[in-house]
Amino acid sequence: MMIERPSRHSGVLVSGRPVTYLLMQSRSDPEDWRRMIGWSAEAQAAGLGIYPQVSSRGIGALTSLQGYHFFLMRRAYHEVSTLPLSERAAALRDPQRRAAVLSQPDDPGVMALDPKLADFIALLRQNMANVYPMTEETLDYEPGPERKAGGLAQAAGISLEELIYDHYSAADGRKICASFMLNYAEGNLDATYEMLRQPFVAAALGDGGAHVRMVCDASWPTFQLAFWARNRKRGPILPLPHVVKKLTGGNAALYGLSDRGVIAPGLRADINVIDHDRLRLHLPEMLFDLPSGGGRIHQSSSGYLATMVNGVLPVVMT
Template sequence: MADLLVRGGTVVDGTGAPAYRADVRVTGGLITEVGPDLASRGEPEIDASGAYVAPGFIEAHTHVDGAMWWNPDLDPLPAYGTTTVVFGNCGMSVAPLKESARGPVLDLFTFLEDLPLDAFHNNVPWTWERWPEYRKACEGQQTTVNVAGFVGHLTLRTTVMGAEAAWARAATPDEIAAMAELLDESLGHGAIGLSTNVFDKDRYLKLVPTRLAEDAEFEALIDVLAKHPGATLQMITRFNEPENIDGDVERFARICGPRGVRGQWTAIPSTVREDYLREQTIALHRRLREQGIDFWPNVPHKPLEPFFNFERALTFQRVAAWNEWINGPAETKLAVLADPEWRAQAREDYDNRISSSTSRLDRPESLVFAISETGAGPLDISWRAYAEQEGKHLSDALADWIIANGIKSCMKGIPDEFDEPVVADLFKEPHTLTNINDSGAHLQLFCGSGENVYLLTHYVRDAGLLSVEEAVHNLTGKLAGYFGLRDRGVIAEGKAADLAVFALDEIEVRPEIKLYDNPDGSWRFSRGNSGVRATVVRGVPTVLGAEPTGERPGTMIGRSA
């Protein structure tokens, strides 16, 4: 069903312009008419009375590169009005990827993003090594949303250099040329840009390969981006290290600026406790814009409420003994926790960790024991309070609690307070990006999917800090314009018929729930339906009457003129 009529709604067109009463006609998957009281042509109709009709929402930062193959419904994205997602972020993509490099790339990918490794090996078809074959495979895979992808620099580097060299040294001129050639081919066949990462470490606490790249490597790759109008750079910088934030972003600005390449960087922090860091990053943002650098900072809009599980995670990465334990074999975990030698090392590693402004490990009072496998408890008490109550070192107290409660137990983070007026003002600027919520990643840490709706329910409806037009613009037209997806993101004749129909008093970000539906039998967090009345992709409803339809009209898309 690619023809329909959305009748009786208030159109918020995605540009930020005032909303207006109009019907929207869709023909052949495109918007063909927008105006009041359109006559029926016998096509199916969606009743939008009392609701807004907006362009479909865009997820700007996801890791559904694998899930689109084993969970093509991409639950719960459609139920939150999402019609397009961007993946291949953080320097990691599944193409172009040589078979010989697949093992180390997937090991890193699944470690950093908390994803099931076996599912990548067993449920992704791997009918490609280069981007043209990858695009063909994606276009043949039916999903509920459209997908657009970055080329991951980590993947590119490992494919060209091999894992041993990529993790050990700078690239040679020949290797740089080979990376540039693969990137050029990928961009020519629909990749939207390059993502890179100078922040992360792998499961063995070694710097990820892109942190070894010298300026000559970045210059050659960004030269390629400059050849493809609209291609962008996504960079994960050392956003939690105040002494390195400016230097990392300015390094890329020196390279991108003269080449006219647009980029996004992490991040202007939103929490009240990071006001000092927010001032620093806002000043950096202002300085770059004044210099004519087309860089857009990421700005989170919803406080994170992460679950810390003990099955596998990267949340303890800065405490070596705990990091090794949490990613070790399940059958020995409880015995290791009781071992005096391990406990001594864990105490030492915790006391000598590198501090981070974003880490909950430095704020044990913000982590509450929330879920017990055995029922032993106690629950609803913070890690710090429990340690003080028991008179134990924080590391020992946590070990004892896990022994009593089981490794399938969880702590949960108390949400940080956001400086919402400042955040809302940043969203009103033309060169900032939101909806950066890691949808599809960290499956047992949180559910990023659905957090887009918080911009509407909280900032618009409850707090009155944004107008509905401003919020929708940030979730649609602004993002589409940034990524060069110019055939969508706006309700206008000739644009792709990707739509979201919602009423502010009907929608909500639902609580997280556990679903045991990963191919390897592991669980992930999801959410119940938001109450969005309809989500339409290429003219086909994926949600109707607030319930999924089972349709999968999504395809791979790329930059457009």
């Protein structure tokens, strides 16, 4: 293996290799991303391969009765926590149990079973007023301020905990709450739009499996095609070819995967056939199919007609 000797370019050490880094909008400095984009653009103009990696939507956590949620450490909840989901939701709707869960503090005995989880639930609770209750019908990754739990509770004349508890326990217990801690500092995805529209920005940054009980980043490609190229209502969308390139040839080129990413003779024929008008995501749900019955959030979709892997059609979907 031959290693190139670094050189100097305009006073900057050049490795001869592309550099990519994580870029998100934070609440602590909502405009910091603009500086990073500007410096990256200057580097690109100087011939330096520096590529920010940007998430295509708000980054945070999904909570539900199937995974983590705000009442997980309450003894009255813990007593029914092993029931099948629909039975658990029904048990939680019982007026006596509802009153008990809502009136109890987190139980030290339950917290001692998993202290780190208890700390995480406490952290989630600090942002409770800013979560967005969602259902299959209201699944929206750019909700407005009127959809926040705090405002909904005030309008309904009930406490914040009551609103979220009733949301979790309704029907079969599959409803979720979403919180966006990054890329949503101003209550919209305008900053994400400005980042994604830059040709040198990589639409990437998906979680590789460390937080599968609270996020489902495997659905990002579908989200980008459906939301950014068609569905967005609170701001401009991106051209479909721009989104497709970021999902395919753009990222393949960044990582040196020269055998894929475009449709051309001699390259891998990794192709999705999509009915873009029907493409949509469904409400996330928990599957318990990991080793030892571990759970992970799964998000199904509609609109994929077929998938070819290196020219082979192993799966046909409807």
